[in-house]
Amino acid sequence: MRMLRSGKRTTTTAAAVLTLALALICGTQATAAPPPAAPGSDTAVRQYEVAGVATAPERTALTRTGTAIDEAGPGSVVITADAAQAERLRGLGYELTALTAPVERQALPRAAAPGDYHTYGETLAAVADAEARYPDLVSSQVIGRSHQGRDIVAVKISANVAVDEDEPEVLFTHNQHAREHLTVEMALYTLAELTAQYGTDAEITELLDSREVWLIPSVNPDGKVYDQESGSFRSWRKNRQPNSGSSAIGTDLNRNWAHQWGCCGGSSGSPSSDTYRGTAAESAPETGVVADFVRGRVIGGEQQITAHIDFHTYGELVLWPYGYTYADTAPGLTQDDADAFEALGTALADTNGYTPQQASDLYITDGSVDDWMWADQGIFSFTFEMYPTSSLGGGFYPPGSVIDRETSRNREAVLTLLDYADCAYRIIGKEAQYCAA
Missing domain, CATH: 3.30.70 (Alpha-Beta Plaits)
Known part of the structure; x- marks a missing residue:
């Protein structure tokens, strides 16, 4: 496994983007x-x-x-x-x-049209194209279906991709919230960058030789289609699952996970709310599909996935557990755990200019993916809120002209997380205590 680097990784692109970000109104x-x-x-x-x-x-x-x-x-x-x-x-x-x-x-314009972003169908086509072009690096599988029957696809990227090797695995999830289309572009950027640069870029080659990467480009395909494909954006957040006894549609997938579900006033019990948590943990089929996939990566009693980012928009933030409590430590989250989360989250934010903080520093949430990934599965899980910092940059619908810049802005963060996937505690100098063979 790779040794801890001295110094932080920077790129000209990241520095330029940070300069731009600082020029925007903060939010x-x-x-x-x-x-x-x-x-x-x-x-x-x-x-x-x-x-x-x-x-x-x-x-x-x-x-x-x-x-x-x-x-x-x-x-x-x-x-x-x-x-x-x-x-x-x-x-x-x-x-x-x-x-x-x-x-x-008088700010940046919003996206000219929904066509600025890949549709659900175009996203699946891009995955299929990558699989055809890089058969030794890429494979995909349908891990389940949405409420309306659309495929939820997981993409594996690794050297010797056909073999389930004993290597640290990293999961990237995208598009839990329907209107956050930039996150799907993030998935396609990561897929393209890791495949095109393998064998050329020494760092990417080394990482894919020693890691297995999983991408789920759209956790919420029904919501994505509904928000994007009517001809104009609808500002839709939830899935498209009906609620019995109510005309309101949808569950907030990121309040539907099975850790501290509905515990702490961090979600709503009203189906008309944008933060409706559903009738029970994993009552939304999309949440259950991804949770089952993660549970399925437990092999020989050990969870193979060690690190995770759930991409959202927007706010330019790096967040970590817990979201359900203001406390820095809580059951299942020791001081060493909290220190490792903060150190690694800060290192990730150093690469892209985002603001790092514990999730509850914003407000309390319960039933969130990060809390479940950590508390239930022991996975170092982060949420990235991507560009922009405020509505002045286009909010949920920034112009298509920023897509390349804002996805590549997270290149170094993705590689940093892959680097630490062998042992996140390495960042606080406690790898011998927690990760000894």
Whole structure:
């Protein structure tokens, strides 16, 4: 296994992107002003700034109304809501101001059209093309199906790909939330970069010779199709699973995982909410498919997947467990674990200019993928919130012209995580204690 590098890896591209990022207005988890489609229904929605919401507890209190926070600034947040939801929040004492579209605020334009991004079908075609071009490096398999019957595909990338070798495995998941199409582009970038550079780039070659990489380009294909393929974006977040007894559609897949599900006010029990957690943990078929795949990587009693990134947009953040509690340590998360998460998360953020922090520093979430991956499977799991930092960069729908720049921006982070997949504790100098053969 590779030894810990001295110094941090930097690239000209990363430095240039960081400079650009610092020039943008700072914020986290933002959204562009959306076209028709609302949380839980199909009514018209828009973006609102909510004043006086500045701390993690204040943000958590807002999310406990069933509201999904899209962007968090130093003294306010941005949400997406329809008129009825906005009035309900005003009735609870929140001060809301409707925002105009980013282009009207003289900022970067939103994507010109849904065609700026690969469709679900085009994504599967790109996977098939990579498999045909690089049969010794790439294989794919259908690991299950969505509520509407679409294939959920896992792609394996490794030297000697046909053999299940005893090597550390790294999983990258994308598109849990339907409208976050840039994350699918991230999957296709990683697939293209690892395959095209194998045998040419010494680092990538060494990593693929000693690691197995898994990509799931779209965890939520039904939601992706619904959000993208009507001719205009719908700002849809959840899956497309009906809810018994309600006209509202969908479950928030990233509140549906089976660790501390529904425990702590970090999700909603209302089907109309964007953060609806479902009727039970893994009640959404897409969550169950990915969870079953991960559980299936336990071989001989040992989980083969050691590290994971779940890609989202947006906010330019690197987040780690736990999300369900403000505490730095909790059952199943020791001080050494927390130190390793922080050190590795900071190292990843050093490569792309994102902000590193524990997930609950934003607000409490429960039933999230990172918490489950770590607490249930012992996988060092991170969430990346990709470009932009705020709605001024296009929110969930940044222009297609930034796709290449913002996916390649994470190249070094991907390689860094692959490097540490043999032993994340190596980053705090405790590999002998935790990873000795």
